[in-house]
Amino acid sequence: MDMANLTRQLAGCACGKEHTASFRTVAVASGVTGQTxxxxxxxxxPKRLLVVYDKNTLAASPGLIDSLSEAGFSILHTDFExxxxxxEFGANRVLEDVKRHGAEGILxxxxxxxxxxxxxAAAKSNLPFAILATAPSMDGFASSMAPITINGFKRTFPAKTPEVILADTAVLAKSPCELKAAGLGDLLGKYTAHADWVIASLLTGEYYCETVAGxxxxAVDRAVALASRGDTESEDYAAGLMEALILSGLAMQLCGCTRPASGAEHHLxxxxxxxxxxxxxxxxFHGKKVGIATxxxxxxxxxxxxxxxVTEVQRELDENELSAVFGSLWPEARKESFPNPLEEIPFGRVEEKWPEIKAALAKVPSGKTVRKLLTxxxxEATCAQAGIGVDLARQGIRYGRYARFRITMMRVLDRLTFIPDYEKYVAEQGK
Ligand SMILES: [Zn+2]
Ligand SMILES: [Zn+2]
Structure with missing residues (x-):
């Protein structure tokens, strides 16, 4: 991936934002492990390097330790089973090892x-951070946030964006098929996410950048074209997936929002x-759920x-109905829907912008195409295949939109007299 070229393409962007990325190096190529x-x-x-792995990821990276020693690194280990x-246990173990060994960087x-x-841990200890990726399974590589489970509850913490991302396509190609399919699922979600981004921008003037979106x-189109060739064991395919996943994560950093990578499919x-x-x-897997939702x-x-x-209508959200669906999560989930994000849209705007909204929606590939690619x-391409269950499919399509405070096409449905035939979509998920 050519970061210099990317930086050039984004210089003086028409959206008016100065797009900056914190990466120094991104290398996705065959044999990268031995060049780490x-x-x-x-x-x-820095040369005092804490290398964090588990037995699976170390086994997938032959030649890594030798390559680090040859380059003069003192290697300190945190090895998980x-x-x-x-x-919090895993995160604290890394932090303790950083302190105990006086590590100056984390891989x-x-x-x-x-x-x-x-x-x-890199954010907590303010150390340089690098990733050697072993599977193209999701687009969080470039993320500046980390979901950590504390006392059984998942919370998102500020975290460090890696300065270096390395991925050996020979290793990625051999990663489990389920992980690669999850990566593809996360990528397919960008089609619905981008429709939502355009629609939100049309309706409220929310920030949108066509260069980053494009x-x-x-990158997603290239990965999808490789997937369509059916050659999902190849290094070409693994490289295409990985580059698109890195770019999609990077796009969030460049725009300072999650819009380029996440929409209603992620909420579902x-x-x-x-x-x-x-x-x-x-x-x-995250990407599996995203692919099915997409x-x-x-x-x-x-x-x-x-x-x-379409014809617009004013509807209030029914808090009793929603709290029944979200159960004990409602006190937390309530913040995402009260106030209702749709209040930002002037009444009549959806009718006025409908031709442009339709054009954005028409760019999304068909559900049939998405399911075929995943298969x-x-x-797994449907709720039934993934064991999600028909009740969760039904609740998801109706209420998934309320999981995040964001304007998406699914949210905008609350403003229309038109009511989709939800049961038709649920039936499709039973196959
Ligand atoms: Zn821009
Ligand atoms: Zn995702």
């Missing part, structure tokens, strides 16, 4: 939870996550794109 030492040296990484969740070997505890969309995924948590069920909302958005005209990538 020299790449970190070039990025002027099999890190499944990012919780996280892995993805997801391993990255999150290191990102958090760069992200192009978040809703299911909360419901799983309440029921004490094992969580599904297919479901793509069905809705495509149907809406065919609605010739061909070896992933």
């Amino acid at each position: 030492g020299s790449l970190l040296s070039e990025a002027l990484f 099999d890190l499944q969740i990012a919780d 996280s070997v892995g993805t997801g939870s391993l990255n999150d505890i290191c990102r958090y 760069l992200t969309r192009d 995924a978040h809703f299911w996550e909360m419901k799983f948590q309440l029921a004490g069920r094992k969580q599904l 297919g479901m909302l793509a069905d809705v958005y495509n149907d809406l794109a065919d609605v010739p005209d 061909e990538a070896g992933g």
